[in-house]
Amino acid sequence: MKKKLQTAFLYLILVSLIGFSCSKSQNGDWEEDKKVATEVEDPNDDFLLTLTTEYGAMKIVLYKETPIHRENFIKLVRQHYYDSLLFHRVINGFMIQGGDPDSRFADENENLGRGEIGDLLPAEINYKYFHQKGALAMARKGGPSNPDKKSSGCQFYIVDGKKYTKESLYDSKTDYKRVNQYFSSLIEDPEYSRINQAYVQLGERGDVAGQKRLMKKCIPMMEKKYEVQLIEKPTRKERIAYTKYGGAPFLDREYTVLGQVVEGLEVIDKIAAQKVNPQNRPLEDIKMSITVEEVPSVYVEQLLKKIH
Structure with a gap:
């Protein structure tokens, strides 16, 4: 009996190790161990994320107008990819960034931010959405090596930002x-x-x-x-958002914004206020977990109206 229990115990350990090793290939790509649904079951529903940390939880709406990014994000969430990853880059008054696969088992002094999975995503920059406080956007490599502004397949950031006056907002634009x-x-x-x-x-x-x-x-x-335009004049909605809530307007039209925190904006402040090392990695690890649920689209619209 004792031998059977030992055998069963070893089998469970082996299965768990295989399950994990199959999740990430040798080249760093996340392997799908099963197909997951990325479309809402009811056309009158929408997706609502819950991102949980030790500092609290944030409710996040994903935009329908960025379908490639939304589908990719939902797929990763339903595969539990983000669970136990870190917010590895935190800059108070700017943003908090996470999603690096290398952060799952990183040493405390390890420099993070280069990890990637899968292919880069084609840009879906929609001028309707901008970098107000709480905006969810995908990170990307900048500079001439990425002229098409393709997004990371996994790394994202949430805007902390700062409040602007009308004059300083125009200056940033x-x-x-x-x-x-x-x-x-x-x-x-x-x-x-x-x-x-x-x-x-x-x-x-x-x-x-x-x-x-x-x-x-x-x-x-x-x-x-x-006959040129040297100032990108902010819209009325942008002026209200950046002066009332704050944000990072200098990032507009440069990165794909795919969602918005509609509850838990104070959690961003708490994370952004943590002490960091010279690479802007928090001295104390900040782990995350993300879940997704389907909710009526009418409810999502009501949540968005509160912060727009």
């Missing part, structure tokens, strides 16, 4: 790299010699802030003269 280029062309034109003279005088006094103010005053003139 200004493309100063292009402003500098057009301003240089403007002051080379003899017609605008007085502006050039004023700019030079400010520089001689070391008044860099004054030079920037002068350039900003000239933006409407440059937009008209060169």
Whole structure:
């Protein structure tokens, strides 16, 4: 009898180890051990996520207008992929990031953020959705190596952000790299010699802030003269959200926003306030688990109205 129990115990251990090893292939891709449903059963329903941490739980709505990202996220949640992963990158006043598969069993000093599973996702950047506080978006590699802005297959971030005044919001939406280029062309034109003279005088006094103010005053003139748009004017909804709740408007139109925290915004603040190392990894591990349920679409719309 004792031998049978030992044999059964070893069998259970072996099965559990095989089940885990089959979940992640040698190249780091997450293997589906079974097919999971990623569509709602009732067309009048929608998805609602619950992301739980030791600091509390967040309720998150996923947008229908980003179907590829939504389906991928639901698939991973229903496979329990995110359970026990860490928020490995936390920047107070900016965002909290997680989903790196390497974080599941990472050493305390391990530098995280490079882990990936599956293929990158094609961008689904919808101008309707933006980076207000609580926005759920997929991380991605930046720079010229990713010109199509493809998303990570697993890593995501939730915006913490900060509140903006109307003036600072417009400032965050200004493309100063292009402003500098057009301003240089403007002051080379003899017609605008007085502006050039004023700019030079400010520089001689070391008044860099004054030079920037002068350039900003000239933006409407440059937009008209060169027929360009140098300020991405925020919509009314964006102005209200960024001034009332806060966010990270400089990320807009650069990353795919696929959802929104509708309950538990205070949990983001608690996580963002934790002490971190020089790589912005929390000194104390912050583990997550995510579940999904189907709820009436009408209920989801009511939740979204509260934070829009």
